[in-house]
Amino acid sequence: GAVVSQHPSWVICKSGTSVKIECRSLDFQATTMFWYRQFPKQSLMLMATSNEGSKATYEQGVEKDKFLINHASLTLSTLTVTSAHPEDSSFYICSALPQGNQPQHFGDGTRLSIL
């Protein structure tokens, strides 16, 4: 089945550091990928839609300069949390949308902890 790889799975870093998270579709091409954020014991909130070759579309309230998204190829989207602070600590999950009328496939998430 369709596999989405997300890396790293866990990252701990100091406040002020920028952190990059990768999302790869391993066996299919995805013109569209999504980035979600999940707080403990809460649901997933869509942060942005990543479109290959164009600018990402951010949801209301999400700072695009804080959460930089790049979708340079049909199999890779990256989320960079710039100058991360403790309030950015969360579980970040990506998903990829296969071509054709197929549902999203999710990565295993990245737990980000900012000290």
Place this chain on the structure above:
Amino acid sequence: AQSVTQLGSHVSVSEGALVLLRCNYSSSVPPYLFWYVQYPNQGLQLLLKYTSAATLVKGINGFEAEFKKSETSFHLTKPSAHMSDAAEYFCAVSFNTGFQKLVFGTGTRLLVSP
């Protein structure tokens, strides 16, 4: 606007008992509806989806859900719970015609006791 409501943040069942997780939706257009399962520190796995075909949808791991337009519901059931079913379950609805933006419910944690 589309939304989903999951009644009950926690559901506890005994192994072998019926599992019923409730989901009600609100949508101004025919919805696409989904159930996902999430195990600790993992992403989401699709259990099943409704895309306007059969109202009774069968998914993986013995789960099924029935779309009831009159009740605006899409409840998830499984006849006999296994210990391995313990996880967080999310109901989701997508906008308009495709699998694009998903709006998730708040989730229901299923606890299975021996």
